[in-house]
Amino acid sequence: MAAARSIDPAETARADVLYRALDSCQRQLYMAGRRAEGLAVRAEMLAIGRAQAEVTGHSEVRGLEDWAAGLSEEGRYAEAADAMTELVTAMLPRGRRSGALAWSLLEWIAALHDAGRSGEALAAFETLVGMEAAEA
Structure with missing residues:
Protein backbone atom coordinates (compact mmCIF):
# COMPACT_ATOMS: atom_id res chain seq x y z
CA MET A 1 0.00 0.00 0.00
CA ALA A 2 2.92 2.32 0.67
CA ALA A 3 4.02 1.98 -2.94
CA ALA A 4 0.55 2.96 -4.16
CA ARG A 5 0.51 5.96 -1.84
CA SER A 6 3.89 7.08 -3.13
CA ILE A 7 2.63 7.45 -6.72
CA ASP A 8 2.63 11.07 -7.84
CA PRO A 9 -0.87 12.52 -7.23
CA ALA A 10 -0.75 14.00 -10.74
CA GLU A 11 -0.52 10.49 -12.24
CA THR A 12 -3.92 9.66 -13.76
CA ALA A 13 -3.79 5.97 -12.75
CA ARG A 14 -2.93 6.73 -9.10
CA ALA A 15 -6.52 6.59 -7.83
CA ASP A 16 -7.19 3.19 -9.42
CA VAL A 17 -3.91 1.72 -8.18
CA LEU A 18 -4.43 3.08 -4.68
CA TYR A 19 -8.04 1.89 -4.61
CA ARG A 20 -6.99 -1.66 -5.56
CA ALA A 21 -4.23 -1.64 -2.94
CA LEU A 22 -6.65 -0.44 -0.28
CA ASP A 23 -9.19 -3.05 -1.34
CA SER A 24 -6.63 -5.80 -0.88
CA CYS A 25 -5.62 -4.35 2.47
CA GLN A 26 -9.18 -4.12 3.80
CA ARG A 27 -9.82 -7.73 2.84
CA GLN A 28 -6.75 -8.85 4.76
CA LEU A 29 -7.73 -6.75 7.78
CA TYR A 30 -11.23 -8.24 7.86
CA MET A 31 -9.84 -11.77 7.49
CA ALA A 32 -7.53 -11.06 10.45
CA GLY A 33 -10.48 -9.88 12.54
CA ARG A 34 -9.28 -6.26 12.55
CA ARG A 35 -12.69 -4.88 11.68
CA ALA A 36 -12.25 -1.29 12.87
CA GLU A 37 -9.12 -0.90 10.78
CA GLY A 38 -10.81 -2.56 7.82
CA LEU A 39 -13.73 -0.15 8.06
CA ALA A 40 -11.31 2.79 8.18
CA VAL A 41 -9.68 1.55 4.98
CA ARG A 42 -13.13 1.20 3.40
CA ALA A 43 -13.79 4.84 4.33
CA GLU A 44 -10.62 5.82 2.48
CA MET A 45 -11.72 3.73 -0.51
CA LEU A 46 -15.07 5.52 -0.49
CA ALA A 47 -13.32 8.90 -0.44
CA ILE A 48 -11.36 7.87 -3.54
CA GLY A 49 -14.56 6.64 -5.18
CA ARG A 50 -16.34 9.92 -4.43
CA ALA A 51 -13.44 11.93 -5.85
CA GLN A 52 -13.38 9.81 -9.00
CA ALA A 53 -17.15 10.13 -9.44
CA GLU A 54 -16.89 13.90 -9.12
CA VAL A 55 -14.11 14.10 -11.71
CA THR A 56 -15.80 11.75 -14.19
CA GLY A 57 -19.34 12.95 -13.60
CA HIS A 58 -20.59 9.41 -12.87
CA SER A 59 -23.37 9.16 -10.35
CA GLU A 60 -22.29 5.72 -9.09
CA VAL A 61 -19.67 5.96 -6.39
CA ARG A 62 -17.20 3.08 -6.18
CA GLY A 63 -16.85 1.73 -2.67
CA LEU A 64 -20.38 2.44 -1.44
CA GLU A 65 -21.39 -1.22 -1.35
CA ASP A 66 -18.37 -2.29 0.73
CA TRP A 67 -18.81 0.75 2.98
CA ALA A 68 -22.48 -0.13 3.56
CA ALA A 69 -21.60 -3.75 4.34
CA GLY A 70 -19.00 -2.65 6.87
CA LEU A 71 -21.42 -0.24 8.52
CA SER A 72 -24.07 -2.94 8.72
CA GLU A 73 -21.62 -5.40 10.27
CA GLU A 74 -20.89 -2.80 12.95
CA GLY A 75 -24.60 -2.33 13.70
Whole structure:
Protein backbone atom coordinates (compact mmCIF):
# COMPACT_ATOMS: atom_id res chain seq x y z
CA MET A 1 0.00 0.00 0.00
CA ALA A 2 2.92 2.32 0.67
CA ALA A 3 4.02 1.98 -2.94
CA ALA A 4 0.55 2.96 -4.16
CA ARG A 5 0.51 5.96 -1.84
CA SER A 6 3.89 7.08 -3.13
CA ILE A 7 2.63 7.45 -6.72
CA ASP A 8 2.63 11.07 -7.84
CA PRO A 9 -0.87 12.52 -7.23
CA ALA A 10 -0.75 14.00 -10.74
CA GLU A 11 -0.52 10.49 -12.24
CA THR A 12 -3.92 9.66 -13.76
CA ALA A 13 -3.79 5.97 -12.75
CA ARG A 14 -2.93 6.73 -9.10
CA ALA A 15 -6.52 6.59 -7.83
CA ASP A 16 -7.19 3.19 -9.42
CA VAL A 17 -3.91 1.72 -8.18
CA LEU A 18 -4.43 3.08 -4.68
CA TYR A 19 -8.04 1.89 -4.61
CA ARG A 20 -6.99 -1.66 -5.56
CA ALA A 21 -4.23 -1.64 -2.94
CA LEU A 22 -6.65 -0.44 -0.28
CA ASP A 23 -9.19 -3.05 -1.34
CA SER A 24 -6.63 -5.80 -0.88
CA CYS A 25 -5.62 -4.35 2.47
CA GLN A 26 -9.18 -4.12 3.80
CA ARG A 27 -9.82 -7.73 2.84
CA GLN A 28 -6.75 -8.85 4.76
CA LEU A 29 -7.73 -6.75 7.78
CA TYR A 30 -11.23 -8.24 7.86
CA MET A 31 -9.84 -11.77 7.49
CA ALA A 32 -7.53 -11.06 10.45
CA GLY A 33 -10.48 -9.88 12.54
CA ARG A 34 -9.28 -6.26 12.55
CA ARG A 35 -12.69 -4.88 11.68
CA ALA A 36 -12.25 -1.29 12.87
CA GLU A 37 -9.12 -0.90 10.78
CA GLY A 38 -10.81 -2.56 7.82
CA LEU A 39 -13.73 -0.15 8.06
CA ALA A 40 -11.31 2.79 8.18
CA VAL A 41 -9.68 1.55 4.98
CA ARG A 42 -13.13 1.20 3.40
CA ALA A 43 -13.79 4.84 4.33
CA GLU A 44 -10.62 5.82 2.48
CA MET A 45 -11.72 3.73 -0.51
CA LEU A 46 -15.07 5.52 -0.49
CA ALA A 47 -13.32 8.90 -0.44
CA ILE A 48 -11.36 7.87 -3.54
CA GLY A 49 -14.56 6.64 -5.18
CA ARG A 50 -16.34 9.92 -4.43
CA ALA A 51 -13.44 11.93 -5.85
CA GLN A 52 -13.38 9.81 -9.00
CA ALA A 53 -17.15 10.13 -9.44
CA GLU A 54 -16.89 13.90 -9.12
CA VAL A 55 -14.11 14.10 -11.71
CA THR A 56 -15.80 11.75 -14.19
CA GLY A 57 -19.34 12.95 -13.60
CA HIS A 58 -20.59 9.41 -12.87
CA SER A 59 -23.37 9.16 -10.35
CA GLU A 60 -22.29 5.72 -9.09
CA VAL A 61 -19.67 5.96 -6.39
CA ARG A 62 -17.20 3.08 -6.18
CA GLY A 63 -16.85 1.73 -2.67
CA LEU A 64 -20.38 2.44 -1.44
CA GLU A 65 -21.39 -1.22 -1.35
CA ASP A 66 -18.37 -2.29 0.73
CA TRP A 67 -18.81 0.75 2.98
CA ALA A 68 -22.48 -0.13 3.56
CA ALA A 69 -21.60 -3.75 4.34
CA GLY A 70 -19.00 -2.65 6.87
CA LEU A 71 -21.42 -0.24 8.52
CA SER A 72 -24.07 -2.94 8.72
CA GLU A 73 -21.62 -5.40 10.27
CA GLU A 74 -20.89 -2.80 12.95
CA GLY A 75 -24.60 -2.33 13.70
CA ARG A 76 -24.71 1.09 12.06
CA TYR A 77 -27.84 0.17 10.15
CA ALA A 78 -29.21 3.65 9.39
CA GLU A 79 -25.91 4.72 7.84
CA ALA A 80 -25.72 1.47 5.86
CA ALA A 81 -29.26 2.02 4.56
CA ASP A 82 -28.37 5.58 3.51
CA ALA A 83 -25.27 4.37 1.67
CA MET A 84 -27.24 1.68 -0.15
CA THR A 85 -29.97 4.20 -0.98
CA GLU A 86 -27.34 6.41 -2.58
CA LEU A 87 -25.90 3.49 -4.55
CA VAL A 88 -29.22 2.12 -5.80
CA THR A 89 -30.48 5.58 -6.71
CA ALA A 90 -27.44 5.96 -8.95
CA MET A 91 -27.79 2.45 -10.41
CA LEU A 92 -31.51 2.44 -11.23
CA PRO A 93 -31.37 4.68 -14.31
CA ARG A 94 -28.75 2.41 -15.93
CA GLY A 95 -30.86 -0.73 -15.64
CA ARG A 96 -30.16 -4.36 -14.81
CA ARG A 97 -26.57 -4.90 -15.96
CA SER A 98 -26.29 -8.69 -15.63
CA GLY A 99 -28.11 -8.90 -12.33
CA ALA A 100 -25.93 -6.42 -10.43
CA LEU A 101 -28.89 -4.13 -9.87
CA ALA A 102 -31.07 -6.96 -8.55
CA TRP A 103 -28.43 -7.97 -6.02
CA SER A 104 -27.93 -4.37 -4.96
CA LEU A 105 -31.68 -3.98 -4.56
CA LEU A 106 -31.74 -7.03 -2.29
CA GLU A 107 -28.88 -5.62 -0.21
CA TRP A 108 -30.70 -2.28 -0.05
CA ILE A 109 -33.92 -3.96 1.10
CA ALA A 110 -32.01 -5.78 3.85
CA ALA A 111 -30.27 -2.58 4.96
CA LEU A 112 -33.57 -0.71 5.10
CA HIS A 113 -35.16 -3.55 7.06
CA ASP A 114 -32.25 -3.67 9.52
CA ALA A 115 -32.54 0.10 9.99
CA GLY A 116 -36.20 -0.32 10.92
CA ARG A 117 -37.38 1.49 7.81
CA SER A 118 -40.01 -1.08 6.83
CA GLY A 119 -42.04 1.24 4.60
CA GLU A 120 -38.98 2.09 2.52
CA ALA A 121 -37.97 -1.59 2.46
CA LEU A 122 -41.41 -2.51 1.12
CA ALA A 123 -41.18 0.19 -1.58
CA ALA A 124 -37.72 -1.07 -2.54
CA PHE A 125 -39.08 -4.61 -2.74
CA GLU A 126 -41.85 -3.37 -5.02
CA THR A 127 -39.18 -1.83 -7.24
CA LEU A 128 -37.36 -5.17 -7.41
CA VAL A 129 -40.53 -7.12 -8.16
CA GLY A 130 -41.55 -4.62 -10.84
CA MET A 131 -38.14 -4.82 -12.45
CA GLU A 132 -38.14 -8.61 -12.43
CA ALA A 133 -41.71 -8.74 -13.77
CA ALA A 134 -40.78 -6.44 -16.64
CA GLU A 135 -37.79 -8.66 -17.42
CA ALA A 136 -39.92 -11.81 -17.42
